[in-house]
Amino acid sequence: MVFYEPGVTSHNLPRDPFKSCVVPRPIGWISTRSLDGKDNLAPYSQFNNLTFDPPYVMFAANQTETNTRKDTVVNVESTGSFVWNICNWDLRDAMNITSEQLPYSVDEFAKAGLTKISSTTLKHAVSMVSESPIKFECIYFSTLRLPGNPPMGTISMIIGKVVGIHIDDRVLTQGMVDLRKVMPIARCGYYEYAVVRETFVMMPPGNGKMALGLEGSTAGNSKEWDRINNEKKSEELE
Structure with a gap:
């Protein structure tokens, strides 16, 4: 039996197991646009929904390796807008490209070869991933800052209210979202991912x-x- 106290005692394993125990984690592929009009797209594996009536979502962004807030966080807090784009099997390579920490001036949409379409309800318009079959337009609600060890331990947990939902007809079966058609991917441990190809019902x-x-x-x-x-x-x- 492995037991350790994080930050206090060693787990004596080749790699830190913490994130491998909380799996699978939905990928928050978040697109934003800065006040000066620059588009940004980045994936966050610390993402989920919070409630449904009305719907809220959250994503948590760690500090950068230089102990600064990420562009996504700055953009959301300054403009009040962001979009969640679901990442599926077909988009896995593009998502991985956008995970790179790039200079502020670089457009991740262009670097990953993705097509932009504009949001429809947000006051500060945001580019969405056209190829993504499900997208949530969100307005900024609040930030919860959790302190951590520098440089990357501190996080900004962004909470947003979902005000617009786009669902491609091609991923519907009898009017319901069919995850076997969507084939969403999720983060697992280390550098592993999972893909949903099968589901089961349990009331x-x-x-x-x-x-x-x-x-x-x-x-x-x-x-x-x-x-x-x-x-x-x-x-x-x-």
Whole structure:
């Protein structure tokens, strides 16, 4: 049995295992545009959704190797806009190209050979990855700074509200997102990735109300709230 205290005792393994234990992690392929109009695209493996009604997402960006905030963080905080582009099997090489820490003036879209399309709802327009089958337009909500050991340990956790969702018809089956068609990739440990090619269904036990949250049903959540309020009104009338 391996046991160690991070930063205190050694794990005596060839590589640090921490990130290999929290897997798979969705890739936050985040596009932004600076105040002076420069486009930026970078992947973040510390990414996920937070809630669904309304939808919020987060991504966490470590400091650079020079202990400065990354361009993505600066752009989001200064403009209030960013886009999440889903990364799938077909886009894996392009995503890897955009992971390189490049000078501010370099356009990662061009370097990776990607096509730009503009966001539709954001006040500060952002370029999106046209080839990506699912995209979220997001407005900046807040930043949580978690201190860490320099130069790269400190992170900026960006939280954004999703205000526009694009889904390519080609990844739908009977009106539902079909991950077997999307084939999203995710970060695993070390330099490994995973790809979703198979899924299975497993419903939660109970009266089914938990499924509303698991599904992320905004309509179902609204109906449940109406039901609760109607019951309260009935009790008050009694």
